[in-house]
Amino acid sequence: MPAFFVTGTDTDVGKTRIAAALLYRARQRGMTTAAVKPVSAGCELTRDGLRNDDALRLQRECSPSLEYDAINPVAFQPPIAPHIAAQQLGHTVSMSELLNATEKTLAAAAEFALVEGAGGWRVPLNDDQTLADLAVSLGLPVVLVVGVRLGCINHAMLTCEAILRDGLPLAGWVANIVDPDVCSGAENISSLKARLPAPCLGVVPFCHATEPPDLADYLDLAPLLKRQ
Template sequence: MKEFFITGTDTDAGKTHVTSLLLKLLAQHKKQAIGFKPLASGCEMAFDQLVNADALILMESATVSAKYDVINPFAFAPAIAPHIAAEQAGVTITADNLSSAYKNVKQQGADYILTEGAGGWALPISNTDYLYNWVKAEQLPVILVVGMKLGCLNHALLTAAHIQSMGINCIGWIANQVDPNMDEYQANLDSLKLRLPFPILAISPYSEQTPKLQIYKTLLENFALNT
């Protein structure tokens, strides 16, 4: 089983968009893959339960099906930081109950599990803990999604530095063009290629039509997909 954690440079970097494309890539290669969205805020009631649009996208993109509460065990209505929403709902999020939820995902029979984080890298899950500590405890390889917009250089480099400082394995980064009118897009992309300590895995160009992923060989190698 291959497992990866997809994080982003900030809340709107495009983690769901990229994770969905990666799941579809695995589907094209006839792989059994599932997405996991452990924490989600901004949920709405449907089918007598709170559901999150991002989690539903992951479910639609996966080749392995599971019940909603397996894919998204912690769902909160307010579109606020998950640890604050959890506190308001009287729910405690710990690394242990995240690991318990993750075991349920592992039991679904997938060969690949893509876990999408919430917000950016330094996401609190309580007043004393962060999601990245759980990622480290589970020894999940990380994929960093860089939202290509003004400020992305700072956000990407700071995130990468913290990932490195924790000794976590980041296999690479994916550039997601969230701003179609970004000034000097190519120059910023080249700057990130030069400065980030991890290899680029793919580029997701901005598109109002069918989204695409420009794939680098390093991504195929890490996913063990035949080129």
């Protein structure tokens, strides 16, 4: 079962829309899919409990379907860093809780699975641990979503160095153009292709359409499936 941890160069670089499009791409191939967003913030209180838009988007691309709690086991209402949201509520995010919940969902052995982080690689979970520690504990190869805008080369290179230093392979990366007015965007992407030690899975243009069918054709799943 190929499973990957999806991280980004920063917050708001399109991790979820890329992750959902990758899952959709796998479904197009007839594969079963699963996803986990272990911790989320910025949730809405509904009659069913707290719900996160990103987790719901991932849930729609899971086949066979999964219960919400299997996808997003820890959710907070304030739209702030998870560890700060937990502190404000008098809670502590438990690494063991996240790890157990994530492994339980992955144990269903979907043919293609993604675990999506929150924000960037070093987002804190508690006073001692970050989401990177969760990725390391899971031992998953990493897919990096690069938000193409001013400064993206530095952000991507630093994130890649941190991933490799933590002992995980970079399985691939996606150039997601988040600033339509970025200067020398094509040159930035060429520079990243020359420097990042993993295949580019696609270049997603800036667009207001965010649904997986609109984005999937820009993405190549083959480099990830070759890792089986």
